[in-house]
Amino acid sequence: MKFLSDRALDRLRGSSVPDLSGTRYELRELVARGGMGVVYAAEDAKLNRRVALKILDAAGASEELTARLIREARILAQLEHPGIVPVHDVGTLPDGRVFYTMKFVEGLRLDKYLEQITSLPQRLRLFLRICDAVAFAHARGVLHRDLKPANVMVGSFGEVLVMDWGLAKILQESNPAESQETVFLPSNSASPGNKSTKSTVVTGHGTVLGTPGYMSPEQARGQVESISERSDIFSLGALLKFVTADDSPEKNQALPRPLRAICGKAMAERPDGRYANVNDLAADVSRFLDGLPISAYSENIFEKLGRFYQRHQVAILLITAYLVMRFLVLYFFHR
Amino acid sequence: MTSPGESFPLTRISVVAAARSQDATERSRALDALFAAYWKPIYKYLRLKYAQAPQDAQDITQGFFAELLERELLSRFDPAKSRLRTYLRVCADSFALNEIKAASRKKRGGEITHVALDFSGAEDELRAQTIDPAAIPSPESLEEFFEKEWIRSLFSSTVEELKSFCETRGKQQAFALFESYDLDGEENLSYSDLAVRNGLSVTDVNNHIAWARREFRRIAMDRLHALCGSEEEFSREAKTLFGESLK
Numbered sequence: 300m301k302f303l304s305d306r307a308l309d310r311l312r313g314s315s316v317p318d319l320s321g322t323r324y325e326l327r328e329l330v331a332r333g334g335m336g337v338v339y340a341a342e343d344a345k346l347n348r349r350v351a352l353k354i355l356d357a358a359g360a361s362e363e364l365t366a367r368l369i370r371e372a373r374i375l376a377q378l379e380h381p382g383i384v385p386v387h388d389v390g391t392l393p394d395g396r397v398f399y400t401m402k403f404v405e406g407l408r409l410d411k412y413l414e415q416i417t418s419l420p421q422r423l424r425l426f427l428r429i430c431d432a433v434a435f436a437h438a439r440g441v442l443h444r445d446l447k448p449a450n451v452m453v454g455s456f457g458e459v460l461v462m463d464w465g466l467a468k469i470l471q472e473s474n475p476a477e478s479q480e481t482v483f484l485p486s487n488s489a490s491p492g493n494k495s496t497k498s499t500v501v502t503g504h505g506t507v508l509g510t511p512g513y514m515s516p517e518q519a520r521g522q523v524e525s526i527s528e529r530s531d532i533f534s535l536g537a538l539l540k541f542v543t544a545d546d547s548p549e550k551n552q553a554l555p556r557p558l559r560a561i562c563g564k565a566m567a568e569r570p571d572g573r574y575a576n577v578n579d580l581a582a583d584v585s586r587f588l589d590g591l592p593i594s595a596y597s598e599n600i601f602e603k604l605g606r607f608y609q610r611h612q613v614a615i616l617l618i619t620a621y622l623v624m625r626f627l628v629l630y631f632f633h634r
Numbered sequence: 635m636t637s638p639g640e641s642f643p644l645t646r647i648s649v650v651a652a653a654r655s656q657d658a659t660e661r662s663r664a665l666d667a668l669f670a671a672y673w674k675p676i677y678k679y680l681r682l683k684y685a686q687a688p689q690d691a692q693d694i695t696q697g698f699f700a701e702l703l704e705r706e707l708l709s710r711f712d713p714a715k716s717r718l719r720t721y722l723r724v725c726a727d728s729f730a731l732n733e734i735k736a737a738s739r740k741k742r743g744g745e746i747t748h749v750a751l752d753f754s755g756a757e758d759e760l761r762a763q764t765i766d767p768a769a770i771p772s773p774e775s776l777e778e779f780f781e782k783e784w785i786r787s788l789f790s791s792t793v794e795e796l797k798s799f800c801e802t803r804g805k806q807q808a809f810a811l812f813e814s815y816d817l818d819g820e821e822n823l824s825y826s827d828l829a830v831r832n833g834l835s836v837t838d839v840n841n842h843i844a845w846a847r848r849e850f851r852r853i854a855m856d857r858l859h860a861l862c863g864s865e866e867e868f869s870r871e872a873k874t875l876f877g878e879s880l881k
Contacts, residue, residue: 301790301793301794301817302755302758302759302790303786303789303790303793303817305782307789307816307817307818308782308785308786308789310816310817311789311816311817311850311854312785312875312876362837391824396825396840
């Protein structure tokens with residue numbers, strides 16, 4: 300029987316995890332497993348800090364997926380923004396697989412984080428921070444194409460980070476592989492409210508291109524040439540719907556009509572029916588938060604008055620109190 | 635005679651349950667499987683812990699397994715209280731202490747002669763490991779040593795079974811790549827190096843090794859399952875075996 304060295308034992312015990320020997324990283328625990336790769340927590344021995352290490356699954360480390368992972372790292376490297384997880388390093392393991400490391404985000408996934416937040420304004424402000432990051436990426440010519448609650452993390456200091464840019468597309472880049480016809484694979488997790496969504500749309504080449512429920516109709520139909528910033532806006536609309544849906548008993552009233560209108564406009568079937576850019580969407584949400592009229596919704600006179608009252612509630616109450624007092628003084632003085 | 639590398643779990647029942655069986659053939663096969671998995675870790679452990687000469691340690695090891703059989707020690711094993719591995723180590727400790735104290739070892743064997751015990755091979759391995767007993771004086775270190783030797787024994791027999799499996803499936807190349815990369819442990823060997831050496835693409839090397847690793851894991855888990863006294867123990871042992879390398 301073959302004698303197995305200690306080194307061989309270690310390798311065999313860890314045969315399902317990557318071998319980081321020869322790199323500056325030491326493997327820690329498994330963090331997440333996705334359709335394309337696996338994310339581990341690792342320790343950067345040189346800088347003595349914890350990082351997240353993303354690597355393709357051993358069995359699926361084809362050249363196409365390797366190229367996709369490198370592309371993802373390069374896209375992330377271009378997007379230096381507080382709302383986008385920064386990439387630190389790219390490298391190759393002894394087994395030939397490419398990996399990249401990024402900031403290790405200690406926090407909660409958006410869907411988990413929202414369980415602690417019941418205030419609608421707080422939730423909307425959080426959504427606005429997601430919009431900031433996506434607007435920044437769009438300004439750099441990058442589309443995310445897979446915005447969903449599972450791809451947003453909220454850090455321990457409340458910082459919001461948009462993660463998993465594996466399906467991102469650079470607008471000026473032509474990619475022949477992506478111009479193939481896309482086939483939609485039906486999924487049970489097609490509702491925006493479903494918290495366990497998986498990217499289940501694949502092209503003829505097996506390339507994942509979105510998540511049912513959060514992906515725009517043009518993405519679902521595989522109209523690659525029609526995918527634009529407005530496709531991400533559709534996903535943001537679905538995300539806004541998710542963020543504003545509250546299961547807690549004290550918040551079971553219907554969503555305000557203006558917010559429903561914002562979601563509706565962001566998620567319009569036709570791209571030209573949606574907001575032109577993320578800033579317009581964010582502006583409407585901000586105006587709603589400030590009690591101002593929004594572009595997506597025409598109010599009737601009562602709604603205008605109601606909003607006017609809500610916005611100037613204190614002043615109106617003070618003036619009313621003053622007038623009542625004045626009336627009472629005059630009344631008793633002339634008696 | 636049963637080779638230590640031969641797989642026991644034909645019926646997939648626990649070796650502990652089979653060892654308690656009324657069926658003598660079943661019992662004999664189960665004990666053979668148990669000896670195959672544990673004799674070497676126990677021999678090495680006794681050699682180190684009690685600093686016994688090879689011949690004495692061999693006698694104690696054989697005597698221990700004979701005692702296990704004669705006194706039906708496995709029937710007293712309670713999976714709820716401890717792991718089989720721990721139980722066997724404690725029994726071996728107790729037996730070795732008595733034997734050393736009495737200094738009256740005699741050749742024993744009984745039914746365990748079904749298994750070929752390659753003590754000289756075990757001695758070679760001990761020498762190759764260059765272990766200094768003085769360097770591991772604490773009981774905890776010896777327990778860790780025993781655990782590691784148990785894993786080595788389990789994995790060695792798993793590798794043998796994987797090799798046979800690959801041969802029957804015409805997957806010799808997958809086994810050869812797995813052996814080069816995972817078993818021989820050449821420093822800084824990459825999949826690219828293996829691809830060049832074997833005239834394959836990196837993707838092919840990757841796929842071959844990934845397949846062999848999956849099969850290795852499957853066989854190891856099957857063997858482990860047969861060597862555990864309960865599902866809970868199996869779950870704990872599986873975690874120890876494949877889960878603790880991520881610290």
